[in-house]
Amino acid sequence: MITSNIDLIPGKKIIEHYGLVSGSTVRAKHVGSDILAGFKNLVGGELKAYTELLEEAREQALDRMIQQAQGLGANAVINVRFSTSSVVEGAAEIYVYGTAVKVD
Amino acid sequence: MEYLIAIGFTILLTVVGFVFGTINEKKHYASILEREEKLLNLPTLTVSAKSLSQDLDLNQFSQVRLVSGGTVLSIDYFKRFLGILRMFFGGNISAYESLIDRARREAILRLKEQAGNADLIINLKLETSDVGSGSGKKNDSSVTCIETFAYATALYK
Numbered sequence: 432m433i434t435s436n437i438d439l440i441p442g443k444k445i446i447e448h449y450g451l452v453s454g455s456t457v458r459a460k461h462v463g464s465d466i467l468a469g470f471k472n473l474v475g476g477e478l479k480a481y482t483e484l485l486e487e488a489r490e491q492a493l494d495r496m497i498q499q500a501q502g503l504g505a506n507a508v509i510n511v512r513f514s515t516s517s518v519v520e521g522a523a524e525i526y527v528y529g530t531a532v533k534v535d
Numbered sequence: 536m537e538y539l540i541a542i543g544f545t546i547l548l549t550v551v552g553f554v555f556g557t558i559n560e561k562k563h564y565a566s567i568l569e570r571e572e573k574l575l576n577l578p579t580l581t582v583s584a585k586s587l588s589q590d591l592d593l594n595q596f597s598q599v600r601l602v603s604g605g606t607v608l609s610i611d612y613f614k615r616f617l618g619i620l621r622m623f624f625g626g627n628i629s630a631y632e633s634l635i636d637r638a639r640r641e642a643i644l645r646l647k648e649q650a651g652n653a654d655l656i657i658n659l660k661l662e663t664s665d666v667g668s669g670s671g672k673k674n675d676s677s678v679t680c681i682e683t684f685a686y687a688t689a690l691y692k
Contacts, residue, residue: 433599434600435599435600435601435688436601436686436687436688437584437599437657437658438584438585439585439588440599441584441593441594441595441596441597441690442594442595442596442597472609472611472615473548473551473552473555474551474555474556474559474611474612475552475555475556475559475560475608475609476559476563476609476611477606477608478608478609478680481607481680481682482607482682485605485607485684489603489605493601511601512660513660513684513686515662515682515684516664517664517665523664
């Protein structure tokens with residue numbers, strides 16, 4: 432599965448178009464990382480637990496999108512976009528969407 | 536007496552925040568500059584494929600890959616205090632400017648590191664979001680940590 436956030440695949444021709452595919456996930460951080468974050472708020476610096484959490488969440492959202500595209504019979508997703516929103520305090524929603532296509 | 540202890544404790548936290556926050560920031564900036572120099576040869580553009588294809592034959596690239604990088608950075612206690620003070624008087628909050636600058640550059644660096652031996656990176660998008668306060672208090676209006684996320688398409692020959 433090829434994914435890109437540009438609207439074409441270099442050297443390949445788009446032969447079929449399947450429309451919008453998307454994936455989303457809502458993740459909360461656990462209490463332990465919250466306590467650590469409270470400490471980090473004192474001295475500043477990277478909150479590694481949060482970075483990892485969001486990374487995993489994005490990967491999962493991407494996986495879900497790719498699964499949907501595979502179900503449609505596509506072999507590439509172009510024009511992929513990410514968006515983040517906070518649904519409730521302490522949780523993040525990751526949404527990823529793109530256009531499923533078939534290339535030769 | 537209790538007030539004195541509370542004030543003393545706040546001053547102590549501010550001093551601790553100032554000392555460790557400054558050390559952390561200096562270290563981070565040093566590492567950013569070093570890695571930026573190393574990755575200087577990998578051009579990273581914000582232009583889309585359509586406008587680029589007028590000047591460059593994109594068919595020379597045989598592989599594309601979606602690459603991304605992100606980081607969550609927290610501000611220290613001293614700078615947060617400065618920020619709150621600034622919100623009272625208005626004006627530039629330079630204490631927060633360096634935080635966001637560091638976070639964005641770090642995100643782009645991680646993206647470039649993920650791209651590996653790519654020849655070109657195009658259509659870079661940057662996203663910033665507020666992860667929210669660690670304490671989860673509703674009335675805590677000051678931004679305590681921010682998340683930056685960069686994504687782009689890496690092209691390989």
